[in-house]
Each structure stands twice: as C-alpha cells, then as structure tokens.
Amino acid sequence: MNTYAFTVPARIKAQVVPQDGLDRAEFATCLSSLQRIAEVRLVDVMPCAGLFNPQAYPQGHVMYDFTTDDQDVSQLFLLDFEPFRKVFNTIGILKWTEELDDGKLSSLHKDLKSQHPSSLGHYSLVFGAPKDYKSAVPNVFAVLSDLANIETVICDVTSSFLGNLSVYVSAYQHVTLRSPGIASGSVANGTVKKRISTSFESQDKIRAHRNKGRRQKLYANFYLLAGNLKSALAEFCESILNLQYAGDYLWLASGLEGLGLCMALLVKLEAPFQLPTEILALLDNVKKTTQSPIVSPRPSFQSANGFPTQPSSAVYSVEVVENLIIKAINKSFAYYRQSLQTPEDYAPQIVLCESNLRYIDYLSSVNVHDSVELICSITSDIFNERFVHLPPTQRYRIYNSMIYVYGRLNMRRKRAFLIRELLELVLKHQLIAEESYDGQLEELLDSVLQIYGIDCQKTPNQIQKKVLVSVFRFCHHIKYHKGVAKYGCFLLRDFHVMLSENEQSHIFGILCQLNQVYPYWDDHLVQNISLYQKDKLIQDELCEAAIVLQNPYLFELEVKNIKVATNGFPVKTQLNLKSKVTGTSNTSVTLKPHALTTVSVFVVPLNHGNMEITGISAVVSNCEERTFEWLEKQPTTAKNPVPEYKPRSLTVPVLYEQPLLSLVDVKLPNRWIMLLEGECKRFDIVMKNASNVEVNQLTTKFLDSTIEPLNQLLQNKNLPPNEVYEIEYYLIKKNRSKF
Structure with missing residues (x-):
C-alpha cells in the first residue's frame, strides 16, 4: 500500500510476523492473502462491548494496513496527536502441522506477546488447517487450506480488536493531551502570540x-x-x-x-x-x-x-x-x-x-x-x-x-531530479543493505538517464557522468546485479575518457566479481584484419592472419577464444603460438592498457568460394562471447560532430583443395652429393601425397646449396657493380645443375 495514501489515517496498522520457523516464500504467500482482504465491513463483525461496538454504525468499514514493519520509535511522540501511527495489532503466521498442538501454540502465542508488548492485540493465524481443526488457545484462529474462511477470521480478529481499542481509549478520558513538540522535548523557534483576556x-x-x-x-x-x-x-x-x-x-x-x-x-x-x-x-x-x-x-x-x-x-x-x-x-x-x-x-x-x-x-x-x-x-x-x-x-x-x-x-524532469536525490541519500547514509527488485527499478533508473540525455548519441559531459556513477554505485550498494552490469558497462563504454585510472579499475573490478555474464561493452575492439596471402587461399590449408585489437582503457584485458567471423563461410581459427605478442597463451591474449595489439592467428578455410571476413568472435575477460564487427570510422562534419562507423570486410577467393606433397626421403648417403662439373649421377626421391586429391601434374624446381649463399651476397649493398654482375650471371644466366 502507498505509505502516504490519503486514507492512511483511517487504516489500522497490523504487523504480520512469521512464527515457528515459517520460511520466507510461505510467509509472503500468507501475507499476500491477508492484504487482499484488508477491508472489513462492520455489518459482518460480531458485536463487542465498549465505545466502538460495530452495531453503532454497521454500514462502516474497518481498513487494515498489513505490514511487516515494527513500531517506528522515532514517531512515538506523535501517537497521542495522530494515533493511526501506532501498530495496534501483531499477527503471527504459522503453518499447520500434525505436531502443532495447543501446548506448542500457547508457547508460541506467549512469545508473540513478549516480543511485541506495545500492541493492543496479539493473534496467531494457522494457515493450511483442516476443516475439523480448532484450537482452545485464545486469539488463535485456523485458516483453511483453500482460504474459504479467511474473511471470517479477520472479522473475528476485528471484533476482538475493537473491544481492546475501547479499553485503550478509555485511558485518555482524564489525560491532558500535549502537543508533539512538548512530548518530544523540543521547542521550535517562533514568537508566542498571546491572547488578550477580556471580560x-x-x-x-x-x-x-x-x-x-x-x-x-x-x-x-x-x-x-x-x-x-x-x-x-x-x-x-x-x-x-x-x-x-x-x-x-x-x-x-x-x-x-x-x-x-x-x-x-x-x-x-x-x-x-x-x-x-x-x-x-x-x-x-x-x-x-x-x-x-x-x-x-x-x-x-x-x-x-x-x-x-x-x-x-x-x-x-x-x-x-x-x-x-x-x-x-x-x-x-x-x-x-x-x-x-x-x-x-x-x-x-x-x-x-x-x-x-x-x-x-x-x-x-x-x-x-x-x-x-x-x-x-x-x-x-x-x-x-x-x-x-x-x-x-x-x-x-x-x-x-x-x-x-x-x-x-x-512530470519526468521533477521525477528524475528526486530519483537522483534519493540515490545520493541511500549512498550517503547506507540505508539499504540488500534488496531484491523487479523490472520496475530498471525502468525507474532508465528514466533518469533519459532525462539527463545519457545514451542520446551526443558528447557526454560531467553532469551525465556524475548521474551515471550515482546510479551504478546505488545498484552495487543494494546488490542489484543486473543494474551493476548494465550501468557499469555504460560507464566504461561512453565515459571512460572522463574516468581516472582508479575509477576505471574499480568499476571493472566490480564487474569481474559478478556471478552473471554480460556482453563486452566496446564495439570497436577490432581495428584491422590482414592476410599474409592476399591473392588467394587454398581450401583446408593454413593461412596466417594479423588482427589488430584495441584496448582504450587503463587496465589490462584478456581476450579468449578468438575466432575469425565470416559471412557464413566455414573456417577454423587457432592462435599462432610463435607470435611475439606478450601474454599469449594457448587460449588467450592479454591486451596492454591503452594500446593496440596485433594478434597472429592461423585461418583454415573449410570450403571453396569467396570468403568474406567481417570481424572476430571472442570472449573478453568475464564477458559473454560475442561477435565484433570490423568497423571503420567515418569522417565527422560540422553538422554531425559525433563519429559514425560503418562495417568493413575483407574478401579473398578460396581455391579448391589442392594436393599436398611432402618430401619423405632422398636416396643419397646423408642426403647430399658432390659432383664435378659435367658429372652425372642418378638417385631417387620419395614423396608422399598427404591429401585426398590425386596428383595429375607435377612441376618441379630444385634448389641446391649454392643458391642461398649467393642470394645473401646480393643483399650486401656495398658490393661493387662488377661483383653484383658476376653473381647475377651465375644465378640467372648460367645453369648450375641439370635434372
């Protein structure tokens, strides 16, 4: 019920408490059943002695505020001025079991009175009782499992309460009532307006x-x-x-x-x-x-x-x-x-x-x-x-x-302002230790962001950052994990430039502690993709690719399960473990703070045709796996200062699977031979086709040990032109060996 509803001064506060170890779920169900019948007609209430006999005004209604809150001690000084603030009744909720006899009920009811001595009436409701069940303990009522008699039970409780209320009110007959200011012992600053006595x-x-x-x-x-x-x-x-x-x-x-x-x-x-x-x-x-x-x-x-x-x-x-x-x-x-x-x-x-x-x-x-x-x-x-x-x-x-x-x-602006003040109040005074919330809280917080223009494709400012930080801290304080993930990612995505290193690390640390997965917030992880074989690839053969990844934050990021993303073209991807990227392991790569990192991977196309590489899929830190498009930044204009990004891709043809030959053996002693000029010798070479494709044509080109030294000599830029000519002559013009 609305705490400040207009009808609150006409509602009887009744505190509902669990008894006998009743679990939270069952207690919530019983409380909900009571709250559905919070209004009782006096015509249905049994007569009682005293000032508040229901027969005096049978067309009236008694309204209850069934709550779990105890008496607010800070408002005790107001009870003689506004008596509706008092918790008049305490109702204990029990679940019926065969072991629940009158002896145990009497003990539980006695405990209820001792724990809540300020209430006028103490009642125990036994939910789920059979039809023939009845307790001899006073103020203990049985509620059937189908709740068919719950209205009758509340009417009986009301009759007992009205009798108690008559006794309670009779004590005020000869009491001099004082104002709340005097009762609380405080005096306001003001001027006394005395009345002038006349005849x-x-x-x-x-x-x-x-x-x-x-x-x-x-x-x-x-x-x-x-x-x-x-x-x-x-x-x-x-x-x-x-x-x-x-x-x-x-x-x-x-x-x-x-x-x-x-x-x-x-x-x-x-x-x-x-x-x-x-x-x-x-x-x-x-x-x-x-x-x-x-x-x-x-x-x-x-x-x-x-x-x-x-x-x-x-x-x-x-x-x-x-x-x-x-x-x-x-x-x-x-x-x-x-x-x-x-x-x-x-x-x-x-x-x-x-x-x-x-x-x-x-x-x-x-x-x-x-x-x-x-x-x-x-x-x-x-x-x-x-x-x-x-x-x-x-x-x-x-x-x-x-x-x-x-x-x-x-009135959205006024509402957003008060929500922000509420968040600051909760954080400053640590009012709520832990709560569970439904989707309404998310709608409430999102409305604040909308009013302050956050996530409107505009350049963020310090006011927006302060509001979003308050929302994030509030969610973390009340352990609203969904909000922590949502607004923490929001901060790191759009406001990381305004956050210090400690602030970024603190937010990232909180996100890493969550028990639920969430998507990585930065869409611009992939900066560039290139292949070492640009012209064409071969089906089922390795091709090395270089992927440039961005880490714009002031903390390290771990990227796992990197896979090349295509337009549906089947590929396999694995990290190049021989690459010189610092922090590379069998499954992950560490991105240094505020830096670009080139990651080397091997790509194996599993089909033939045109393969279009559009990005990568990967797992960043504790985030869920997602696909990152390769986005290219478009030039900004005076009319549109916010940068826009368009998807990029790399298309390369993939040829049919080719035979894959490997050199198994050379039938020579120690696999080498020395020949005099003009000498001829016959030997065998053993080769293996490691693929499922037969070889129907073979073109060979042999290299001997004299070629590599001559190539290395040519790389010396200080050689005289005549020597360069001689070396090139031997390499190109003259046949060294004939096979």
Missing part, C-alpha cells in the same frame, strides 16, 4: 476549550479507525469549533484534515451527511460571532445545529464534497503554517510533510481543476529548509512517494 474570555475558559477540543479530535481519530464515520464526523466538527475558539492552531489543523478524510470516506460509502453552518462558515473564511461551544455537553452534533439523525438522502453532490474537502485541507495547511510561530504547539516537519503527501495523493486521484499546479505549489511546503533535518529513513520514504506521484502525473 468575556479567561485563560481558564480557553484552556477548557483546548483540552476538550483536543480530546474530541483524538476520539474522532479513533472513531475513524474503528469505521464509525458518523461519530467521527460529529467529533471532528465539535473539536474544530472548540479548538478554533481556543486558538489551538496545530490541533485545529489536524482536525480539519481528519474532517476532509471523513467526508471522502462518506462519499465512497454513498452515505448522506451534513456539516454545521459554523463549519461551513469556517471553510468559506466567513467570520461569525458565536457563543462558546463548550456550553453544550453533547458528545456529538444533534438537533441544536439542525442535523437530522438519519438523513434520508445525501445533502451534497460528489463535486460539492470534493470542493469542501479541498477547502478543509487548504484551511488545515493555513493553520499548520500558523502553528509554526508558536514555540511549543508547532507542527513537526514530519507531520507537515506527510499531510502534504496525503493531500497530493488525493489531488492526483480526483478530477480537480488545476490539480497539477496545486500539487507543484504544495511541494514547496515539503522540500523546505526544515526537510534536511528529518531522519534519513523518513526522507527516503518521502522521496519515494513523490517519485511515484511525479511519475503518475508524467
């Missing part, structure tokens, strides 16, 4: 009005929680008149806010109601001289103000009621702001913020003219100079709620 007014009378008005306002809050809207409306109206007379602005503001909610719930139930003329005059800012309302001892409004006890039809239309609600809440905020001038009876910042958020929730759910402009003006009361003094957890919840509201109103 018609005394301080004792004002104090009596104030005490009665505060008690009536508190009782109205309890009636609201108990679903008795008729009594709640009456108490709110009388409390407003008493508090207005006493000049108690803080409690008066809270009463007006409660009145607005009460009217909204009555409209929802289509229940008729009327407001006193004094209340209508107050909402319309009409000053009317009236007698002190304290002279009437009535606990609720009746015939003196012209209220029919049971009106036969609704007095106000829905449009009129919505207007009255807005007037009541606007008047409430006016009094809240006025209370800030008093040092003791002032509105705490958390009360102001949450009241504004509930009002925003109401405005965004109804069709009110200029509601968006009104919401924007309200936010100034939330994010003021006092907001930074709130506890981080409360600021976190407020940010989260406003992000939701701005998203619903399609």
Whole structure:
C-alpha cells in the first residue's frame, strides 16, 4: 500500500510476523492473502462491548494496513496527536502441522506477546488447517487450506480488536493531551502570540476549550479507525469549533484534515451527511460571532445545529464534497503554517510533510481543476529548509512517494531530479543493505538517464557522468546485479575518457566479481584484419592472419577464444603460438592498457568460394562471447560532430583443395652429393601425397646449396657493380645443375 495514501489515517496498522520457523516464500504467500482482504465491513463483525461496538454504525468499514514493519520509535511522540501511527495489532503466521498442538501454540502465542508488548492485540493465524481443526488457545484462529474462511477470521480478529481499542481509549478520558513538540522535548523557534483576556474570555475558559477540543479530535481519530464515520464526523466538527475558539492552531489543523478524510470516506460509502453552518462558515473564511461551544455537553452534533439523525438522502453532490474537502485541507495547511510561530504547539516537519503527501495523493486521484499546479505549489511546503533535518529513513520514504506521484502525473524532469536525490541519500547514509527488485527499478533508473540525455548519441559531459556513477554505485550498494552490469558497462563504454585510472579499475573490478555474464561493452575492439596471402587461399590449408585489437582503457584485458567471423563461410581459427605478442597463451591474449595489439592467428578455410571476413568472435575477460564487427570510422562534419562507423570486410577467393606433397626421403648417403662439373649421377626421391586429391601434374624446381649463399651476397649493398654482375650471371644466366 502507498505509505502516504490519503486514507492512511483511517487504516489500522497490523504487523504480520512469521512464527515457528515459517520460511520466507510461505510467509509472503500468507501475507499476500491477508492484504487482499484488508477491508472489513462492520455489518459482518460480531458485536463487542465498549465505545466502538460495530452495531453503532454497521454500514462502516474497518481498513487494515498489513505490514511487516515494527513500531517506528522515532514517531512515538506523535501517537497521542495522530494515533493511526501506532501498530495496534501483531499477527503471527504459522503453518499447520500434525505436531502443532495447543501446548506448542500457547508457547508460541506467549512469545508473540513478549516480543511485541506495545500492541493492543496479539493473534496467531494457522494457515493450511483442516476443516475439523480448532484450537482452545485464545486469539488463535485456523485458516483453511483453500482460504474459504479467511474473511471470517479477520472479522473475528476485528471484533476482538475493537473491544481492546475501547479499553485503550478509555485511558485518555482524564489525560491532558500535549502537543508533539512538548512530548518530544523540543521547542521550535517562533514568537508566542498571546491572547488578550477580556471580560468575556479567561485563560481558564480557553484552556477548557483546548483540552476538550483536543480530546474530541483524538476520539474522532479513533472513531475513524474503528469505521464509525458518523461519530467521527460529529467529533471532528465539535473539536474544530472548540479548538478554533481556543486558538489551538496545530490541533485545529489536524482536525480539519481528519474532517476532509471523513467526508471522502462518506462519499465512497454513498452515505448522506451534513456539516454545521459554523463549519461551513469556517471553510468559506466567513467570520461569525458565536457563543462558546463548550456550553453544550453533547458528545456529538444533534438537533441544536439542525442535523437530522438519519438523513434520508445525501445533502451534497460528489463535486460539492470534493470542493469542501479541498477547502478543509487548504484551511488545515493555513493553520499548520500558523502553528509554526508558536514555540511549543508547532507542527513537526514530519507531520507537515506527510499531510502534504496525503493531500497530493488525493489531488492526483480526483478530477480537480488545476490539480497539477496545486500539487507543484504544495511541494514547496515539503522540500523546505526544515526537510534536511528529518531522519534519513523518513526522507527516503518521502522521496519515494513523490517519485511515484511525479511519475503518475508524467512530470519526468521533477521525477528524475528526486530519483537522483534519493540515490545520493541511500549512498550517503547506507540505508539499504540488500534488496531484491523487479523490472520496475530498471525502468525507474532508465528514466533518469533519459532525462539527463545519457545514451542520446551526443558528447557526454560531467553532469551525465556524475548521474551515471550515482546510479551504478546505488545498484552495487543494494546488490542489484543486473543494474551493476548494465550501468557499469555504460560507464566504461561512453565515459571512460572522463574516468581516472582508479575509477576505471574499480568499476571493472566490480564487474569481474559478478556471478552473471554480460556482453563486452566496446564495439570497436577490432581495428584491422590482414592476410599474409592476399591473392588467394587454398581450401583446408593454413593461412596466417594479423588482427589488430584495441584496448582504450587503463587496465589490462584478456581476450579468449578468438575466432575469425565470416559471412557464413566455414573456417577454423587457432592462435599462432610463435607470435611475439606478450601474454599469449594457448587460449588467450592479454591486451596492454591503452594500446593496440596485433594478434597472429592461423585461418583454415573449410570450403571453396569467396570468403568474406567481417570481424572476430571472442570472449573478453568475464564477458559473454560475442561477435565484433570490423568497423571503420567515418569522417565527422560540422553538422554531425559525433563519429559514425560503418562495417568493413575483407574478401579473398578460396581455391579448391589442392594436393599436398611432402618430401619423405632422398636416396643419397646423408642426403647430399658432390659432383664435378659435367658429372652425372642418378638417385631417387620419395614423396608422399598427404591429401585426398590425386596428383595429375607435377612441376618441379630444385634448389641446391649454392643458391642461398649467393642470394645473401646480393643483399650486401656495398658490393661493387662488377661483383653484383658476376653473381647475377651465375644465378640467372648460367645453369648450375641439370635434372
């Protein structure tokens, strides 16, 4: 449920906890079942003794907020002012087993009470119980496996709770209620506006009005929680008149806010109601001289103000009621702001913020003219100079709620700004240790990137870098691994020029620690591809290729499983282990930081035809294997300063498979011979065809030991021309040997 929904002051907080070692999945299923029936009709609730007997207003509803949160100790000082903040019930969830007898249930229920002593009611729900199961332990209820009786169980819990609530509220009958500022021991900076006593007014009378008005306002809050809207409306109206007379602005503001909610719930139930003329005059800012309302001892409004006890039809239309609600809440905020001038009876910042958020929730759910402009003006009361003094957890919840509201109103820029503030708050105060999120979080973070123009094919700037770093750190902090991989790769791909060596290494180190694979972020790994045999290749024969790989980062990269990528042409690839690339192993190559590295590989075409080399496929570090196209950078222009890249390829013909001969033996002693000039000798040469292709033509050319020394002499550039001529003559003009 929305933490700051407009109906929160009418919802009973019930903490749901697992018992007897219930696992998380089963507990989540049971909690979900409870949350689906969070609203109970009073007509279905058994009568109970006390002030909140459901028969007093059977058409009312009791609404629950089933949550796993415990009582917020930072808000204890507000419980007498806004009682809906209290966790009233604690509900333990158990799974039925045959070993679950009454003795064990009694012990578990006793532990539940001792662990949550501040709750009014403690109840244990046994889920999955058979139809004939019934426990004799008080406040233990069985929920059938098909959940057929779960609504009846919640009705029984509600009946017990309303009885406990009557006892709890009776303790306030003779208590002097203090404002939250006094209860918390803090005093606001402000000027005290003292009332001047006249012959018609005394301080004792004002104090009596104030005490009665505060008690009536508190009782109205309890009636609201108990679903008795008729009594709640009456108490709110009388409390407003008493508090207005006493000049108690803080409690008066809270009463007006409660009145607005009460009217909204009555409209929802289509229940008729009327407001006193004094209340209508107050909402319309009409000053009317009236007698002190304290002279009437009535606990609720009746015939003196012209209220029919049971009106036969609704007095106000829905449009009129919505207007009255807005007037009541606007008047409430006016009094809240006025209370800030008093040092003791002032509105705490958390009360102001949450009241504004509930009002925003109401405005965004109804069709009110200029509601968006009104919401924007309200936010100034939330994010003021006092907001930074709130506890981080409360600021976190407020940010989260406003992000939701701005998203619903399609106010993307404001939403993105608050998301960024939320991320910084979480990182600064380490608010969340570990959470699991669904796809909504990714959409939330992506919206921030979109608003700041990240990944829009434009030159990145420092603001974008700062935002993206915050998003990455947030994902790493909450262990959202999908976001860590996505936004970490984003940073290294587009912002590595702005990142220092430590920042790059830190991001890369976090990526390497992930348990999931992700694609390598740089599309420009391949810079060039060349073949040593450029004219043609032979099917099934080795050809050496040189591949230039780029590492633009300030840390080393390991590239594994390098394979030449083609246009579907079958090839085999293996590393040339004799290459001089530093860090080359049997399966990988190490790319030095911020450098180009030439990798030598052997390519074996497995078919004939035209082979088009388009890039490589490889595994970079811990990334998943992917294909890298050979991209060529296009020249930039003034109109298009962002560089563009187009795919390149290398096409080479591959001939049919050729015979592959190898020299097996030369039938000569020691495989050499010395001949005198003109001498002739016969010997045999043994050759082997290592291929599956027969040899139908053989052209031979023999080399002897005199050729290589003469070639080496020719490489000497200092030889005289006559000697060069002689050597060339012997090599070219003269036959050395005849075969």
